[in-house]
Amino acid sequence: MPFTNRDFYFAPELSEEAVSVTLSGDEYRHLARAARHRAGDVVGLTNGTGLVAAARVESIGRDRAVLLVEELFPGYGEPAVQLTLAVGLIVPSRFEWLVEKAVEVGVTRIVPLVTQWSERRRGVRLERLRRIAVAATKQCQRAVVPGVAEPVGLPERLETVDQFDLTVLAEAESETSAAATLQRTAQWTEGERSVLALVGPEGGFSAQERQLAAGAGAVEANLGPRRLRTETAALHLSILLLNIPTR
Amino acid sequence: MPFTNRDFYFAPELSEEAVSVTLSGDEYRHLARAARHRAGDVVGLTNGTGLVAAARVESIGRDRAVLLVEELFPGYGEPAVQLTLAVGLIVPSRFEWLVEKAVEVGVTRIVPLVTQWSERRRGVRLERLRRIAVAATKQCQRAVVPGVAEPVGLPERLETVDQFDLTVLAEAESETSAAATLQRTAQWTEGERSVLALVGPEGGFSAQERQLAAGAGAVEANLGPRRLRTETAALHLSILLLNIPTR
Numbered sequence: 001m002p003f004t005n006r007d008f009y010f011a012p013e014l015s016e017e018a019v020s021v022t023l024s025g026d027e028y029r030h031l032a033r034a035a036r037h038r039a040g041d042v043v044g045l046t047n048g049t050g051l052v053a054a055a056r057v058e059s060i061g062r063d064r065a066v067l068l069v070e071e072l073f074p075g076y077g078e079p080a081v082q083l084t085l086a087v088g089l090i091v092p093s094r095f096e097w098l099v100e101k102a103v104e105v106g107v108t109r110i111v112p113l114v115t116q117w118s119e120r121r122r123g124v125r126l127e128r129l130r131r132i133a134v135a136a137t138k139q140c141q142r143a144v145v146p147g148v149a150e151p152v153g154l155p156e157r158l159e160t161v162d163q164f165d166l167t168v169l170a171e172a173e174s175e176t177s178a179a180a181t182l183q184r185t186a187q188w189t190e191g192e193r194s195v196l197a198l199v200g201p202e203g204g205f206s207a208q209e210r211q212l213a214a215g216a217g218a219v220e221a222n223l224g225p226r227r228l229r230t231e232t233a234a235l236h237l238s239i240l241l242l243n244i245p246t247r
Numbered sequence: 248m249p250f251t252n253r254d255f256y257f258a259p260e261l262s263e264e265a266v267s268v269t270l271s272g273d274e275y276r277h278l279a280r281a282a283r284h285r286a287g288d289v290v291g292l293t294n295g296t297g298l299v300a301a302a303r304v305e306s307i308g309r310d311r312a313v314l315l316v317e318e319l320f321p322g323y324g325e326p327a328v329q330l331t332l333a334v335g336l337i338v339p340s341r342f343e344w345l346v347e348k349a350v351e352v353g354v355t356r357i358v359p360l361v362t363q364w365s366e367r368r369r370g371v372r373l374e375r376l377r378r379i380a381v382a383a384t385k386q387c388q389r390a391v392v393p394g395v396a397e398p399v400g401l402p403e404r405l406e407t408v409d410q411f412d413l414t415v416l417a418e419a420e421s422e423t424s425a426a427a428t429l430q431r432t433a434q435w436t437e438g439e440r441s442v443l444a445l446v447g448p449e450g451g452f453s454a455q456e457r458q459l460a461a462g463a464g465a466v467e468a469n470l471g472p473r474r475l476r477t478e479t480a481a482l483h484l485s486i487l488l489l490n491i492p493t494r
Contacts, residue, residue: 003474076472077472077473104479105479140475173251179490179492228352228387229387236486239487
């Protein structure tokens with residue numbers, strides 16, 4: 001863990017060839033004012049698309065700072081399982097909380113799902129959710145900022161099921177426990193590790209939606225006898241899926 | 248899952264011998280006004296100390312409601328693992344969020360931990376945390392309200408280690424993964440299932456504290472390469488521990 005106790009900055013221009021990186025705007029202010037770094041300090045950079053670097057502060061100007069790249073760490077902090085988490089719309093504050101936590105535990109992509117019983121009225125503040133994803137990526141020191149997709153209907157989302165090695169639908173009324181569903185992954189090799197998780201809004205999925213998902217190849221899993229809030233169920237299932245043992 | 252889609256009420260007077268239960272105060276208002284129940288409706292009751300019941304509304308008065316107990320479900324919604332979660336003090340809003348989520352995923356007891364680097368100034372609003380625990384217990388339909396203990400120092404807490412089958416300390420710098428640590432539980436029988444989880448505040452435990460815990464028999468586990476916030480680490484470790492497979 002080379003980055004324990006270092007702070008991270010978002011530097012989209014960072015590439016494998018970059019020798020230096022310039023921070024301006026919020027990232028500059030965070031570095032120079034909030035964290036009070038000085039020339040010579042070493043911090044972390046993430047480009048949000050797969051690359052993390054250790055970089056030394058070369059100079060701090062009035063509105064920008066120049067850093068020299070010292071070492072590259074491709075894929076730093078990224079989990080082995082690529083998890084797309086599609087979640088029924090709930091009240092915004094709880095969805096925002098979920099985005100922060102999903103980024104921390106290692107989700108690759110978050111999809112707000114429009115379902116029969118989802119919260120529609122209050123809408124999705126996509127820009128806000130994406131800012132939260134960037135902040136959480138820096139906080140938890142990942143190489144990739146998980147994308148937050150445009151809201152999509154369940155039937156449309158189900159058309160992508162073939163792109164995944166496994167699609168799991170969280171369902172309180174299912175007879176199959178999450179543990180039993182994850183048995184399916186016991187024979188996975190390194191190459192097969194993309195999962196789509198579907199979690200309903202408050203009230204869950206309708207019988208019609210469950211049938212539709214099953215028809216598309218999704219397997220159901222219950223998360224135990226306790227009735228979980230949507231965001232808790234989503235995080236619970238994510239943690240189980242992201243911790244599938246490697247062979 | 249007999250209670251899917253039913254709401255729950257907190258009824259401390261519910262016992263195995265109770266034929267009827269009277270709700271007043273907040274629980275009455277929730278039943279009669281917010282949820283607008285009428286005589287004949289069936290709801291869930293939890294006494295918070297191990298018992299859940301299905302009960303039929305017999306009568307609704309001006310400030311109280313009488314319900315008749317129809318069926319008892321001892322231990323409803325309780326997990327097989329008894330998990331005590333001791334967590335370094337962080338800012339109150341994040342600790343409150345953790346209490347709600349810990350109750351939902353099945354933690355038995357929450358202990359605010361005073362450590363070398365924990366937030367001390369802002370204190371712990373115990374009454375508020377306990378109200379959150381009761382609300383979450385009803386929400387998720389458990390038979391037991393998890394206790395929220397008085398804050399305690401780490402050394403004092405470590406004196407109780409002998410009461411547990413396993414003590415795990417979450418530590419980002421540990422060489423041992425959580426998966427490897429949980430291998431220790433692979434041979435557990437039904438009787439051995441009490442775990443103490445120790446999670447540091449922002450900044451983690453000090454080297455001295457890690458040594459102290461190791462001396463008391465705690466084993467360390469890291470939760471992967473991402474730097475997790477305290478409340479995320481606590482929930483992550485809880486979910487892994489509460490989902491240890493049964494033999």
